[in-house]
Amino acid sequence: MNYPFDVTSYETHTRIILGFDSIKMLTPELKNIKPKKVMVMCGSNIKKTGFYSKCIEYIIQAGFPYVIFDEVLPEVPVSVVMKACEVIKKEGCELLIAIGGGSCIDTAKAAGVVVTNGGKPQDHAGYEQYKIPPIPFIAIPTTAGTSSEVTSMTVINDEENKVKFTIGHKELGCSKIAILDPQGLESCPPKVVAEAGFDAFTHAFESFISLKANPHTEALSLQGIKLISENLRPLYANRKNIHAASNMLAGSTMGGMAFTTTGCGNVHCIGRHVGPLLHVSHGLAVAMVLPAVARFNYLACPEKFVQIAQAMGEDVRGLSVYEAGKKAIKAIEELCSDVNLLKKMKDFGCKEDDFEPLAQDCWNVYERHYQYINPRQTTKNDYIDIIKDAYM
Numbered sequence: 001m002n003y004p005f006d007v008t009s010y011e012t013h014t015r016i017i018l019g020f021d022s023i024k025m026l027t028p029e030l031k032n033i034k035p036k037k038v039m040v041m042c043g044s045n046i047k048k049t050g051f052y053s054k055c056i057e058y059i060i061q062a063g064f065p066y067v068i069f070d071e072v073l074p075e076v077p078v079s080v081v082m083k084a085c086e087v088i089k090k091e092g093c094e095l096l097i098a099i100g101g102g103s104c105i106d107t108a109k110a111a112g113v114v115v116t117n118g119g120k121p122q123d124h125a126g127y128e129q130y131k132i133p134p135i136p137f138i139a140i141p142t143t144a145g146t147s148s149e150v151t152s153m154t155v156i157n158d159e160e161n162k163v164k165f166t167i168g169h170k171e172l173g174c175s176k177i178a179i180l181d182p183q184g185l186e187s188c189p190p191k192v193v194a195e196a197g198f199d200a201f202t203h204a205f206e207s208f209i210s211l212k213a214n215p216h217t218e219a220l221s222l223q224g225i226k227l228i229s230e231n232l233r234p235l236y237a238n239r240k241n242i243h244a245a246s247n248m249l250a251g252s253t254m255g256g257m258a259f260t261t262t263g264c265g266n267v268h269c270i271g272r273h274v275g276p277l278l279h280v281s282h283g284l285a286v287a288m289v290l291p292a293v294a295r296f297n298y299l300a301c302p303e304k305f306v307q308i309a310q311a312m313g314e315d316v317r318g319l320s321v322y323e324a325g326k327k328a329i330k331a332i333e334e335l336c337s338d339v340n341l342l343k344k345m346k347d348f349g350c351k352e353d354d355f356e357p358l359a360q361d362c363w364n365v366y367e368r369h370y371q372y373i374n375p376r377q378t379t380k381n382d383y384i385d386i387i388k389d390a391y392m
């Protein structure tokens with residue numbers, strides 16, 4: 001990035017409310033919006049938590065009628081989105097409140113688009129393919145990872161054709177309000193904290209070194225890296241650590257706010273194929289690939305790696321740029337290791353025969369998309385080398 005010579009822009013469309021018991025803000029926010037009827041969207045597990053009960057209490061206090069759609073599933077199947085749309089239309093809901101992880105928030109985003117624009121989610125696949133503003137929604141995340149509460153994209157799973165696709169809109173795709181209450185993370189299992197946390201870290205990391213980074217996104221990315229690397233370990237150890245949970249939620253949204261502008265690079269390019277291939281979560285897939293991609297990308301922007309190392313608490317005094325930058329890679333591996341995510345693809349059933357088709361899949365998307373984002377130019381053979389590095 002050669003600023004200030006390049007023209008850059010940054011925008012976000014979500015009001016972010018952060019802090020312990022910030023969920024109580026649901027009541028005044030609802031009174032402000034005045035919806036005729038609200039639809040609460042969630043999965044079956046979150047309904048068993050005290051945090052969910054609190055959310056419902058605050059909705060009741062606002063005095064607007066509401067219905068509950070508790071059929072949200074992981075990976076956002078099209079069939080669930082369509083089912084939610086039926087309920088929204090039948091009940092005449094004017095506002096959606098998504099209480100859950102990334103899949104729940106993505107379901108609300110997609111349903112909102114389909115209800116106002118018609119058709120199926122597939123009809124709106126791609127970027128800015130719909131014109132009518134979707135039904136507004138409030139996001140209340142219960143994981144710190146996808147940052148869907150502030151991004152303009154939703155990832156949907158077409159289960160019939162076994163393909164995932166995105167629906168995005170820079171202006172219309174974001175939540176109206178995101179309420180980040182650390183109490184929402186209390187029921188999150190440590191494995192989910194770690195995997196979601198590494199997804200969040202990777203968003204901040206990849207947006208910081210993106211070719212599309214600008215001064216505004218860099219500030220968000222770097223602070224995201226700092227907050228996540230300082231707070232992932234304590235939250236993994238104790239989900240009731242309010243301070244760590246608040247900082248993880250804040251750090252995750254910062255990465256999301258940045259990558260909405262910058263995109264993500266080779267970790268996501270490879271990770272998006274590794275997840276379905278090895279049947280592992282997106283967070284685990286990116287954590288497996290991240291150290292290998294960091295080693296590969298390091299030569300393209302060593303000064304940025306020095307800043308990452310410093311943000312992660314490494315002492316770089318007296319070191320050359322190259323020595324100091326390498327400390328970022330070491331710090332990433334230590335963070336992975338401390339939350340039990342220093343894993344290799346071989347341990348999850350990856351075979352050497354998978355290298356070539358996996359590299360080809362990555363190369364196909366690189367040419368279309370990632371070459372404009374990833375800081376180091378990448379060939380198909382480079383992808384094979386990175387995959388080998390992440391393999392064992």
Ligand SMILES: [Fe+2]
Nearest residue numbers: 199203268282
């Ligand atoms: Fe991600």
